[in-house]
Amino acid sequence: MMWITIEQIKCLQALEKAGSFTKAASELSKAKSAVIYSINNLEEQVGFELVDRSSYRPTITAKGEEFLSEASKLTKQYDELIHRTQQISSNVETRLSISVSGIYGLDKLYPIIKKAMARYPSTEIILEREVLSGEKMLLNDRVDLAIFEDLSSIKNFDYKIVGKVDMYLVVAKDHPFLALPKKQQNFKSLSQFPQIIQRSTIPDDSTSIGVIEDSLKWRVTDTPSKKEIILNGFGWGRLPFSLIEKELKKGQLIHLKHLETKVPVTFCLGHKKEHHLGEVAQFIWDSF
Numbered sequence: 001m002m003w004i005t006i007e008q009i010k011c012l013q014a015l016e017k018a019g020s021f022t023k024a025a026s027e028l029s030k031a032k033s034a035v036i037y038s039i040n041n042l043e044e045q046v047g048f049e050l051v052d053r054s055s056y057r058p059t060i061t062a063k064g065e066e067f068l069s070e071a072s073k074l075t076k077q078y079d080e081l082i083h084r085t086q087q088i089s090s091n092v093e094t095r096l097s098i099s100v101s102g103i104y105g106l107d108k109l110y111p112i113i114k115k116a117m118a119r120y121p122s123t124e125i126i127l128e129r130e131v132l133s134g135e136k137m138l139l140n141d142r143v144d145l146a147i148f149e150d151l152s153s154i155k156n157f158d159y160k161i162v163g164k165v166d167m168y169l170v171v172a173k174d175h176p177f178l179a180l181p182k183k184q185q186n187f188k189s190l191s192q193f194p195q196i197i198q199r200s201t202i203p204d205d206s207t208s209i210g211v212i213e214d215s216l217k218w219r220v221t222d223t224p225s226k227k228e229i230i231l232n233g234f235g236w237g238r239l240p241f242s243l244i245e246k247e248l249k250k251g252q253l254i255h256l257k258h259l260e261t262k263v264p265v266t267f268c269l270g271h272k273k274e275h276h277l278g279e280v281a282q283f284i285w286d287s288f
Helices: 006-018 021-028 033-044 063-089 109-119 133-138 223-229 240-250 281-288
Strands: 094-103 125-128 145-148 158-170 195-197 215-220 237-242 253-255 261-271
Touching: 006 021, 006 033, 021 195, 094 133, 094 240, 094 281, 109 125, 109 281, 125 133, 125 281, 133 145, 133 261, 158 223, 158 240, 195 223, 195 237, 215 223, 223 237, 223 240, 223 261, 237 240, 261 281
Parallel strands: 094 125, 094 145, 195 215
Antiparallel strands: 145 261, 158 237, 158 253, 158 261
16 A cells, blocks of 8 residues: 655655755755655655666656656645645635625725735635525525625624615606606506516515516516616616616606605625624625
């Protein structure tokens, strides 16, 4: 049975890089005799010569080069394991998942994520845009942190307010609803046209906000699609002001303010109370 060790492989790698046993020993902070002993034992284990010692300077044999090519994959994995273990020991997460409401502007979040990535380059940060499901994603442990607008389980979360947005009820400038006499422009008439709504990211979740039950409905999966469908006159719905400010100024979208003034939505950054924040999550939390 072969008993090849990481130490033996690293001694051979150091010899290949340094070109001599003396320099390899210096690089590894080992005695020269210890390096020679490790490589001799490695050759006994593999059953073939790894180092040609016939000349003044030792060189790696052809089989030795092939062995090192394969062994480098193992030492790379080993080094990554050591680094990950150090991360775990130091409370730095190896992976952090964050869900973000589809109507939350990312202009504030991106600089924070950029700083986190620079400070913790080995942590994999996963951003997931969601619709009306951030709270449930936290409860189901699908994410570590969430920025969401529907906070109904305050007792389950630690949270802080991280922003607000005004939702505007809008239609396209050429939508047939606007051709109705002003007196007939009410929610009952509006409900005869499709309401464009976003379905929850979680397939079996029936959560909805601002939906007229008796209206026709078109369901979409994201906010940009909802905006495009409304812009093209296929229906009506509420959109964040920050996303449609230009279209409102150009008159491409009409705010139905005689039916509904702007509706403010508050965003919270939250995590489960029993979930201990690692160093990266805490950095993001403190940055808001």
